[in-house]
Every structure is written in structure tokens, then in C-alpha cells.
Amino acid sequence: MTKAPVISHLGHLSRWERFRRAFIRWWPMYLMLIPGIIYFATFKYAPMSGLVIAFKKFNVKKGIWGSPWVEPWYKYYKQFFGSPANTRIIGNTIRLSLWKLAMGMFPSLIFAIAVAECKRRWFARIVQTISYLPHFFSWAVVYGICLAMLNQRNGVVNSVIRKLGGEIIPFMTSNKYFPGVLVGSDLWKGLGWGAIVYLAAIMNIDTSLYEAATVDGCGRFGQIWHITLPGIRKVFVVLLITKVGNILDAGFNQVYIMMTDEVRMSGEIIDTWVYTQGIGKLNFSLGTAVGLFKSIISCGLVFFTNALARKWDSALW
Amino acid sequence: MKRIVSLLLMLAMMLSIASVASFAVAEEPITLYCVTGKHAGGIPASRDDDFVYTTILDRTGVAVILDDLQDYYTALGNRISSGDIPDLMYVSPDYAQQLASQGLIRDLSDMKETETWQHIMATYGEDTDIPSNYYGDEMICIPAAMALGDYYYEIYTRADWNEKYGLKNPTTIDELYDYCVWIRDNDPDGNGIADTIGFTCWGLTGLCAITAPYDVAFGNYLLIRDGKVTNTLLQPRMLEALETVKKFYTEGLIDPGMFVNSESKATTFSGKVGVVAMPWSNLDKAKYTEQYKEVTPEAVYLPIEAFDAGEGPRYTLAAHDVYVGDKMVVNADISDEKYEALLKVLDYMTTEEGEMLVYMGLEGRHWKVDENGEKVMIKENSAETNYTHEYQWMGRNDARYLGLKFPEAAASVEWGLRYNPLEYFNSSVVIDPDDYDLPTMEDYVKTQLIAFFKGERELSAEEYQKFLDELYNIYDFQTYMDIATKQLVDQGLANE
Incomplete structure (x- = not known):
């Protein structure tokens, strides 16, 4: 492999001159960047100009640039933050997201370690494959399964409770239990899939470390604590940063499919509200305004988490 | 050889041009x-x-x-x-x-x-x-x-159970209550498990079977009474209707799966319910009858008369101008x-x-x-x-149309068309989202009405008044009613 260019001796040159020299030397590499740049410019950055409709009364016929500006410019933010439902839906969104974040990270981590520690590889492989399956189910299917398991009248869980002489629990119809059902079904669906990254990271840990630890008399739990967990710390932090970035996305598909009027108070999230108010009523500006708000918050959170991760030397940049 | 190949190629090209040309001249509808x-x-x-x-x-x-x-x-x-x-x-x-x-x-x-x-x-x-x-x-x-009859909610009972156990179709809300209690407690399907339920329906609209006789529906529905625009939420007998439904709900007479249409349908088709309120088109059409007969061959669902609670028999809800x-x-x-x-x-x-x-x-x-x-x-x-x-x-x-196309459901169609629905005027009113946030208010109304009859919110005159105060003070209900009233008056449907 070609060695990276030593540029320290070029310190006296201007930035542009340094770039010019690097470009002349590595132009094939720069050439290979072009498709990537075109892709991001076309599909990621150019569409961002459409965000301007958050401040316009968007009319499909007039288009993005022909639509008039709204008065005042923050009209849609006022509509969103002024809605009586605002506190409830932002609260629901953050609460659900935090629960999903916690339940999406730690159980998968524990599961991955358990699978990696399993000495019978054939068994570990079977368990792992089975655990992936729910990831491929659509939320409609998961909802069907939840109904079959948890409904009040003849759900499996309530039938067992009834047989044991207990009180029936309205899992799907009570504001008290519904968030738990959302988090639980999300955990069930994503557990195996979420463990893949951790497993890959565990497989990359140098096995000689484990051998040395065994020789030094370190037990299984000691090895997990001193070798496995530190070995996958970086992966964990990267995942955490990306998940924190999506904290205001509490899972539109899942909530939209599973929510009924009975549990709206505990289940309605920003995205479902925007759907009803925005897309459903052709009010694209409102949807965009809220989307922009979510993106700004998420972006800030990503920077914040990254700064926090820097303290443990695990920052992304 | 080369010449033959060239000729063939030329022929192929000419044919393709000819075919394109022939397509071009063919008249497209x-x-x-x-x-x-x-x-x-x-x-x-x-x-x-x-x-x-x-x-x-x-x-x-x-x-x-x-x-x-x-x-x-x-x-x-x-x-x-x-x-x-x-x-x-x-x-x-x-x-x-x-x-x-x-x-x-x-x-x-x-x-x-x-x-x-x-x-x-x-x-x-x-x-x-x-x-x-x-x-x-x-x-x-x-x-x-x-299009009226297709979406009318009708009330059905199990005619086979009536005959087998000597039950009489309920004619009043009190009789409905007794009927549902009997179904709940007496294992009419005879499977030895207490899994039969008194009443199921499709969501809040279906509950109209019980509430319409009180001149009430659960939701934001604009009514016109004595020429004036009002709302079901402001109806004098709303509290009474809520209390009745609460009694049914808390005593386990109403299917807890009523808010999920598929679940309510499953309860009905599995033959576990005594009284059903759903659109006839989801029960009485031949394809659905076949479905429930497959699970419960003896089941016979027949429509019954609407209940009377003093305001005249009504058991469904329909928009003033057009239901669908x-x-x-x-x-x-x-x-x-x-x-x-x-x-x-x-x-x-x-x-x-x-x-x-x-x-x-x-x-x-x-x-x-x-x-x-x-x-x-x-x-x-x-x-x-x-x-x-x-x-x-x-x-x-x-x-x-319905009588011709679905002769098997003639009784339901006739039943459905016979009753005056609780007529509401929402679809005659257009609310600009810039003027009023209607979906948020309607969602709140539904959640609170459910909370009242499920016992999650205390049901009393004071608490109901508090709910109305919330509507006026937080959800700006008066603005909505003012917009609605103006439009309905302008259309000549109501007086000033």
C-alpha cells in the first residue's frame, strides 16, 4: 500500500497550495470522490433548499419558489408550539424515544455478549438467526402478534392471568400500559438485529487477550468486564451518537399502526400529529417546519453526545 | 454472404420502422x-x-x-x-x-x-x-x-340464542343491560368458559346504538336543534348517556376490543357476542355470512328494533348531506x-x-x-x-341499489333505511386549518369521552363542566362553534 504523503514539511505553504500539490499527487483518488460528491450534492444537499417552505404558504401549483412567504415567518412554529397538544406530544415523543434508546442498546449488548460467550457455536448460530427474524416483520404483523398475545378478551397473556385467578390487564387499551407495549414490541423486534454490530465488534477483539486473561486466572465475567466491554466501547458510543440523533423520531410506523383513540393521550407523538395536521391536510409547510425543528434539535444532540464521548476518547470526530 | 446479411438487416430495420409507423397511426383512446x-x-x-x-x-x-x-x-x-x-x-x-x-x-x-x-x-x-x-x-x-344504507350501523342479536334460551330482544336500554348481563353470565355458547360478551361495536360511532336514543353521539358532532346550531357535547342528556355507557363498560358488558374494528369483527364472527352494532355491509353480505357460519354454523344474526330512551328510536349516526x-x-x-x-x-x-x-x-x-x-x-x-x-x-x-345487489341482506337494508339517523352537519362546514385546529380538538374530545366512560376520569356534572371549560379555554371551542354557526346559517340550514 502506498504510504500517506508527509505534508508536515509543507507547513509554510498556503492551504490552497498544499491542496494543489496533494491534488496533483493523488488525483486518481480525488477523481474517485466525484461520484460521492455528486450523490450527496444531488440527493442530500440540493433537496435541503426545499426547507424554505417551512416559512412559506406552500402551494403545489406555484412550487417552492413561487409560493408566498407566510406572515409572520414563524407562523407554523407558532401553530406547532401553540397547539394545546404540544406539551403532551413532545413529552410522549421524548419519553418513548428515551425508553426505546435504553431498551434498544443495553439488551442487544447483553444478548450479543451472551451469544458470543456461548461455547456451542451451532446453538449460538441458531439463536442468533431466530433472533433476527422479527426485524423482518412489518409493524402491521407485529401489531397482529401483540393483539393475539395481549388483548383483553382472549389474548394469551390475559388468558394465563385469568386462569391463575388474576385481574385482566388492558395492555393495548390503557394509557398506563400502552407505552410499555410500544417499547416492548420495539425491543422484541430489534433485539437480534441490534446485536449484530456488537457481535461483529466482539469477533474483532484479539483472542490472545482472552488467552492471556485465562492464564492470569481471570474468570468469564472478569473477561467480559475487562476485555469484551472495553473492546466494544467505541462501537457502543457510535451507535449511541446515531441513536441520540434520532431522539425525536419515536417510530411513526409503529405508533401509527398501534395507536387507537383510547391510548392517544399516551401514544401520540410528533410524527403522528404532523401526519394528521400536515400531510393529511396537504399542509406541507407545517410538516416541513416541524421536520426542520426536529433536525436542528437532533443535530444539536449529536454534537452534544459527541462532545461528551470525547471525554472518554470515543468521539466520532 | 455479406450481401445476404446486409439485406436481412435492412429488411429488419424497415420492418421495425413500418411497425412504429403503424403504431403511430393507430388511434389511441x-x-x-x-x-x-x-x-x-x-x-x-x-x-x-x-x-x-x-x-x-x-x-x-x-x-x-x-x-x-x-x-x-x-x-x-x-x-x-x-x-x-x-x-x-x-x-x-x-x-x-x-x-x-x-x-x-x-x-x-x-x-x-x-x-x-x-x-x-x-x-x-x-x-x-x-x-x-x-x-x-x-x-x-x-x-x-x-349513499345511506351501506354504512348504517345496525343492532343485531343472536336469533339462535334467543330461540334456544327463550330470550326476548331488548327494546329499551334497561332491557339491553339485562340481556347483556345474561349473555355474560350464562355461557350461551356452552363451551364451559365464561368468554361470551354482551355487546360489541365499531368504535365510538358504533356506541351510537346506545347513545343515539339520548340524542347524543360520542365525538364532536354539530347538530341543529330548534333551528339553532349546537353540538352533541352540549346536549342536555350527554351525562346520562356517558353514565349508561360507563355502566356497561365497567361491568364488562362491552367488548374491550371495540376500538379495533378487526377485533370487534373477530369477536362477532367467532360467535362470542350477544349484541352487535356494526354496518350491515360487514355482517349481512353473503361473503361475511359465509365467514361467520364457517366458525359458528348455528349463528344467526338478525337486526332488531332500535332502543328508545325517551327521544325516539334511533341507532345510527349520519351526516346531514351525505354519509359517505x-x-x-x-x-x-x-x-x-x-x-x-x-x-x-x-x-x-x-x-x-x-x-x-x-x-x-x-x-x-x-x-x-x-x-x-x-x-x-x-x-x-x-x-x-x-x-x-x-x-x-x-x-x-x-x-x-342495495335491494337489487344484496337480496340476502334485504332485511338489514330495509331496517337501515327505516330509521332516522342522528343527523349531524359537520360535513357542511369547512374549517380552514389556519383559522382553527380542528383535528387536535376532536382528538382531545374523543380521548376524554373515552376516559369518562372507562372510569379514567371521574364522571360527574362538575367534572364534565370542567371538561367543557377546558374545551372553551384551551381548545378555543367557541371559535369553532362560531365558524360553524356562521356557515350553517349562511347555507340556510340554521337560524341566526
Whole structure:
């Protein structure tokens, strides 16, 4: 492999001159960047100009640039933050997201370690494959399964409770239990899939470390604590940063499919509200305004988490 | 050899040019691209098998390409936002108003100058020309006749249980209560498990079976009483209705799965319920009867009289102008040629043949005239006509249509059409989202009414007043009522 260019001796040159020299030397590499740049410019950055409709009364016929500006410019933010439902839906969104974040990270981590520690590889492989399956189910299917398991009248869980002489629990119809059902079904669906990254990271840990630890008399739990967990710390932090970035996305598909009027108070999230108010009523500006708000918050959170991760030397940049 | 190959190549090129040329001269029919979200089953996969399509094409020379979209309004919204607007769209009145406010749909007022208009009025009735078809002075919807009976919620009991156990159909709310208690406690399906339930229905609308006799429905419904605009939430007997439903709910007489239509249907079809309130079209059509007979062969669901709670027997809820408010609207940019084609198709649908085509299918294949001179369905082929309502762009005359098409449900149809529904006026009022946040208020109303009867919120006169205060103070309910009142007065439906 070609060695990276030593540029320290070029310190006296201007930035542009340094770039010019690097470009002349590595132009094939720069050439290979072009498709990537075109892709991001076309599909990621150019569409961002459409965000301007958050401040316009968007009319499909007039288009993005022909639509008039709204008065005042923050009209849609006022509509969103002024809605009586605002506190409830932002609260629901953050609460659900935090629960999903916690339940999406730690159980998968524990599961991955358990699978990696399993000495019978054939068994570990079977368990792992089975655990992936729910990831491929659509939320409609998961909802069907939840109904079959948890409904009040003849759900499996309530039938067992009834047989044991207990009180029936309205899992799907009570504001008290519904968030738990959302988090639980999300955990069930994503557990195996979420463990893949951790497993890959565990497989990359140098096995000689484990051998040395065994020789030094370190037990299984000691090895997990001193070798496995530190070995996958970086992966964990990267995942955490990306998940924190999506904290205001509490899972539109899942909530939209599973929510009924009975549990709206505990289940309605920003995205479902925007759907009803925005897309459903052709009010694209409102949807965009809220989307922009979510993106700004998420972006800030990503920077914040990254700064926090820097303290443990695990920052992304 | 080379010469032969060259000749062959030249021949191939000439043939392909000739074929292109022949395509170019072949006359293509005018195509109308139409989207709906009716989720009708049985639309043929191939257009050639769609007898409505082929017949309309044959009679008018217009190809109507119909697309029944899943997750309709999301899909339609995506198409509209990307500029891919269909020629014809089947939408709700408020969505039509939104489209009109953005200039996306055509003003159809000029249709009134045509003969087609005369034919529509003659066939589907002058009362189809209603205020909600208009956006200001513009007529934005193709008029459609009232579709009443199809969505009427009716009350059914298990006639076989009545006969077996000597039960009498309930006639009052108190009798309904006793009936449901009996069903809950006496294991009428005889399986040794206490798994039968008194009453199930489809969501809050279905509860109207119990609440309509109190002149109340659970939700935001505009009513007109003594010429004045009011709301079900302000009705004097609302508290009484809530208390009744609460009594049923907390005593386990109402199916807890009532908010999920599929679950309520499963309870019904598995033969575990004594009283059912759902649209007859989901229970009494032959295909559904077959389904529940497969699980519970002895089950016989028959409609019963509505209960009386002092305000007269009523058991359903219906919009003032039209229950199924969806109408056909036309793309603003439709070409003159396509618009002419649309008029041609509409005109055809007003003829006896066209009307029967979208009602019952083809004469001789799907229906015939019997010895008494009556039109009757040909049973063997009737399943092929399951989707024809996709083409009922101008609605239908239910009293005529339902009786002809679903003779097996004649009793329910007759029952459904006999009762005066609790008539509400929401679809005659257009609320601009910039003026009032209606969905948020309606969601709050529903959640609180549910909380009242489920016991999650105390049910008392004081607490109900507190709920109304919340509506006025936080959700600005007065603004909504003022807008609604003004519009209904302007339309001549209510007094000042």
C-alpha cells in the first residue's frame, strides 16, 4: 500500500497550495470522490433548499419558489408550539424515544455478549438467526402478534392471568400500559438485529487477550468486564451518537399502526400529529417546519453526545 | 454472404420502422386516470378482465384507468406534492376544499351548461347539488347521490340464542343491560368458559346504538336543534348517556376490543357476542355470512328494533348531506379533450345501461330480468361485481341499489333505511386549518369521552363542566362553534 504523503514539511505553504500539490499527487483518488460528491450534492444537499417552505404558504401549483412567504415567518412554529397538544406530544415523543434508546442498546449488548460467550457455536448460530427474524416483520404483523398475545378478551397473556385467578390487564387499551407495549414490541423486534454490530465488534477483539486473561486466572465475567466491554466501547458510543440523533423520531410506523383513540393521550407523538395536521391536510409547510425543528434539535444532540464521548476518547470526530 | 446479411438487416430495420409507423397511426383512446381509496376487493388484475372498463371503453371510446391506492391520502399527497396529479380523484369534502384552495382542482361550474348536467340531475336527483360541492362560487365536486344504507350501523342479536334460551330482544336500554348481563353470565355458547360478551361495536360511532336514543353521539358532532346550531357535547342528556355507557363498560358488558374494528369483527364472527352494532355491509353480505357460519354454523344474526330512551328510536349516526362524503374532483390542468371525455363517461353513467353497469354489472352475465319483470342478480357470477362501486362516481340510489345487489341482506337494508339517523352537519362546514385546529380538538374530545366512560376520569356534572371549560379555554371551542354557526346559517340550514 502506498504510504500517506508527509505534508508536515509543507507547513509554510498556503492551504490552497498544499491542496494543489496533494491534488496533483493523488488525483486518481480525488477523481474517485466525484461520484460521492455528486450523490450527496444531488440527493442530500440540493433537496435541503426545499426547507424554505417551512416559512412559506406552500402551494403545489406555484412550487417552492413561487409560493408566498407566510406572515409572520414563524407562523407554523407558532401553530406547532401553540397547539394545546404540544406539551403532551413532545413529552410522549421524548419519553418513548428515551425508553426505546435504553431498551434498544443495553439488551442487544447483553444478548450479543451472551451469544458470543456461548461455547456451542451451532446453538449460538441458531439463536442468533431466530433472533433476527422479527426485524423482518412489518409493524402491521407485529401489531397482529401483540393483539393475539395481549388483548383483553382472549389474548394469551390475559388468558394465563385469568386462569391463575388474576385481574385482566388492558395492555393495548390503557394509557398506563400502552407505552410499555410500544417499547416492548420495539425491543422484541430489534433485539437480534441490534446485536449484530456488537457481535461483529466482539469477533474483532484479539483472542490472545482472552488467552492471556485465562492464564492470569481471570474468570468469564472478569473477561467480559475487562476485555469484551472495553473492546466494544467505541462501537457502543457510535451507535449511541446515531441513536441520540434520532431522539425525536419515536417510530411513526409503529405508533401509527398501534395507536387507537383510547391510548392517544399516551401514544401520540410528533410524527403522528404532523401526519394528521400536515400531510393529511396537504399542509406541507407545517410538516416541513416541524421536520426542520426536529433536525436542528437532533443535530444539536449529536454534537452534544459527541462532545461528551470525547471525554472518554470515543468521539466520532 | 455479406450481401445476404446486409439485406436481412435492412429488411429488419424497415420492418421495425413500418411497425412504429403503424403504431403511430393507430388511434389511441383518450385515457382518464382516476384514483380512489375505497379498497374494494376483487378488482381484476388485468384491465381486459375489468368488464366495467371494457364496457365504458366500448360505449364511449374513453379508457378509464382506475387505481385503488393503499394508504390513500398519503399516496395521493405524495403524488400531488410531486406534481403527478391524477385526472380524477375521489376525496372527502374537506380534502376537496384544501385542493381547491391551492387551485389544484377544476371549477366544474361550466358543466351546468351541458346536457350531461341535465342527465345527472334527472338520474341522480337535484338534491345532489349541495353546498359542500362548492368552494366559494366554484363547483368543485361531481355531484353524488346519498349513499345511506351501506354504512348504517345496525343492532343485531343472536336469533339462535334467543330461540334456544327463550330470550326476548331488548327494546329499551334497561332491557339491553339485562340481556347483556345474561349473555355474560350464562355461557350461551356452552363451551364451559365464561368468554361470551354482551355487546360489541365499531368504535365510538358504533356506541351510537346506545347513545343515539339520548340524542347524543360520542365525538364532536354539530347538530341543529330548534333551528339553532349546537353540538352533541352540549346536549342536555350527554351525562346520562356517558353514565349508561360507563355502566356497561365497567361491568364488562362491552367488548374491550371495540376500538379495533378487526377485533370487534373477530369477536362477532367467532360467535362470542350477544349484541352487535356494526354496518350491515360487514355482517349481512353473503361473503361475511359465509365467514361467520364457517366458525359458528348455528349463528344467526338478525337486526332488531332500535332502543328508545325517551327521544325516539334511533341507532345510527349520519351526516346531514351525505354519509359517505367522498366525491370525485377533477385535476385543474385536465385538457379540454379529456374534460369532454369525462362528460361523455358521466353521460353514459346516467343512462339505464351505464347506471346498471356500475350498480350490478352486465345484463345477462351478472343480472337478468326475472319472470316478474324484476331485475335480479345472477348468483353464480355476482362475486365478479364486488368492485363496481369503484365506478359509482355519482353515488347511487341506495333504496334501489342495495335491494337489487344484496337480496340476502334485504332485511338489514330495509331496517337501515327505516330509521332516522342522528343527523349531524359537520360535513357542511369547512374549517380552514389556519383559522382553527380542528383535528387536535376532536382528538382531545374523543380521548376524554373515552376516559369518562372507562372510569379514567371521574364522571360527574362538575367534572364534565370542567371538561367543557377546558374545551372553551384551551381548545378555543367557541371559535369553532362560531365558524360553524356562521356557515350553517349562511347555507340556510340554521337560524341566526
